[in-house]
Structure formats: C-alpha cells, structure tokens
Amino acid sequence: MLERKSSLLKVTLNFLLLISIQYIGLLLALILTYASPDENVAHTYEASIFLLASSILSFSLLYNISFKAEKSNLMKYFYFLISILFMLSGILLGLICKYAHPMGIVDIPAMYLFFISSAIISLGLILMFKHNRGAKNE
C-alpha cells in the first residue's frame, strides 16, 4: 500500500514537472513574441531558443520516465496529451514566424528552431512508447 502511494506520488511529481517545464518555456516564448518588454518588437528568434531549451529538457524527462515502465496507462496518456499540445504549439509558432509574424516580416531561422523543438519532443514521445512496450513484453 505504502509502495503504491509512493509510486503514485512519483508519477504525479513527474507529471507536474513535465507540465511546468513545458509551460514555462512556452510562456516565455509567447512573452517575447507578443508582449516583449521593449514594446513594438517581436523577438521570435530568442523565443525559439526558449522553446528549444524547454523541449530538450522535456525530452530528457520523457526519456527518463520511459525506462520506468508505467503501470498506469492513464498517466502515460496524460504525458502524451500535454506533450502533443506542446508539440503543436511549437509547429504553430513556427508557422507564425513564416506567415503571421507580429512585425510583418518572415523569420526563417526562428521557424526552423520552433520546428526542431517540436521534432525533439515527438522523439521523446516515440521513445516513451517504445520503451514502455518493451518493458511490458518482458
């Protein structure tokens, strides 16, 4: 019983950690794009570095989680859901850099960095499912 509670606590902490990591990065990226402290200027390139950093960290966390075979499928789907949202926001911000930049320009390097962030997080998701399946088969 105690072991089960401790495992549940760990899973919940991992989940909260993943949410905080992803949304701190996303929030800072959005601030630099739409509410930059120096007004009138959208710093999409810097914003993309924030999202990239968050996605690297999320990938490491998902990679770490993937080796601890989750008994609860529900939790796995929660990880999947929030990471998919994060991935989609990366793609969306990348498209914004190309087609709807707040300053009316096109920022290609930022677009690539946003897309790379999305790719990194999707790799983390793939690994998580792959390792979980492997652990179940054992």
Add this chain to the structure above:
Amino acid sequence: MSNRTLAILIGLAWFFGIYATLNAIYVELDLHKASYAYLGTAIWMIFLMLFIRKLERGIKNWINFLVITFYIFAIILSLITFYASPTDKLDFFAGAIFFLSGSLALGSSFFLKVEKEIKKEKLGVVHKLFRYILLLLFVSAFLFPLMRLIQSRTSHLTKMTKAEVTEEMLQALPNFNKDLPKMLDDITKLEVITFEDMKFTYHYKLIDTNETKESILSLKNAINKRACKESLSSMLIQNNVTLIYHYEFNNKDELLEIKIDNCLEKE
C-alpha cells in the same frame, strides 16, 4: 577520481559559475558575458556528471539540489533580463542562453540517472547518441570564446547597409502604424511614425496641456536613455538612423524636435 571528489567539483563549478554570472551582470554590466559564463558553468557541470560511476543516495540528492537550483536561477536570470536589466540595453538573447544553460544542466541530470540506474544492455542507440551530443557540447564550450572573438572582429560587417535599413523599415512601418493614432497618456497622442532619408520620426501631439518646450527638453536625457534601452531604437541608432521625437503643442505654431543619433550621451 572518486565520486565524492567529482560531486565536490560540480558544487565548486556551480558556486563559481553563479558568482561569475552575477559579477558580470551587476559589476561589469555585461549580460552577454554573464550568459556565456552561465553556459560554460552548465557545460562543466554536465562534463563532470558524466564521469560519476555510481549514484549513491547522498550524491544523487546533492546533484539534484545543484541542478534544480541552477535551473531556477536560470529562470530568474531570464526574467531579470526581461524586466530588471541593470544595463541600458535589453538583451533577450542573453536571457535565452541563461534558460538554455539551466535546461541543459537539469536535462543532463535526468540522462545521468538513466545511465546509472538502468542495465547497459537496455540502453540503445539514442542513449549513445545523447552521450556523444553532451561530449560535443563540452568541446563546443571551448569554441564559444573563439566564436565571440571572431564575432567582435567582424561586427562592423554585420551592420546593415542604408538600402537594407530602408527596405526593412518600409516593410515594418505599416505594422508600427496600424494602431495609430493613439493616446499614450492623458496629454500625449502618438499620431504617426514615419521613416524618410534615414530618419525615424515619432510624431506626438500634446493635448490640453501647459507643458512648455523647456519642460519637454528637460526630458531629453530620459528619452535618450529609453531609446538606447529599446532594442528597435538602439538597432536603428547602431545603423546610423537618426531618431526624431517631434512634438506639436496645442498651438500648432509651436514645435519641438528632439534628435538622437548616438547612445554615448550620459545623464
């Protein structure tokens, strides 16, 4: 080298890294240098972590403490570059580097836990690739100062030409003007922003006010400081554009123009 020595070395890297960063921010007033100091610290921490052979409970907690505080510091430093920069210029790139450094350090500790706690046979190609990337990162730490040197030597080349500045500005101008005219406060109305012949002009109208030319002129230093702090205006000044703050008073005959073409003026 024993695990305990490595743990102490990681702690020392953490301490001196944070000290060097704070020193660069608040004493040398150089955010760029501070961000590279922070990134360098992160890379040293990662490199030392890779050599730890076994994660005993005490060492694991110690490393967790160091990397988590390092990440939290990174967030705080990023927010400082956003909202409380002690220097005259806002440097968001430095903020991004702080955040990236914190994330790399914390991310590597997750990676380290996998490496030390899971049997080697279970670790696949991705893990090996990840390890090589971390080592590559360590090597690149030595390349950063070199890159910075090259960048400083060639910085005069990165300046935009007159034609490029004009093209960029003409492209961005409709966006700057899309919400104008608008009231900035009770008396100041920003009517329009124009760009002509390397002159970027803000046209203000002062409404129902007793402000005199002298009182506005006394704000020149503050306006200069603000212009040098904002990235758009400082970028324009660096590219030989003159910023003009054009004030029109109630009485249309009375006009005032404040021109700023460099950031060297001191208060």
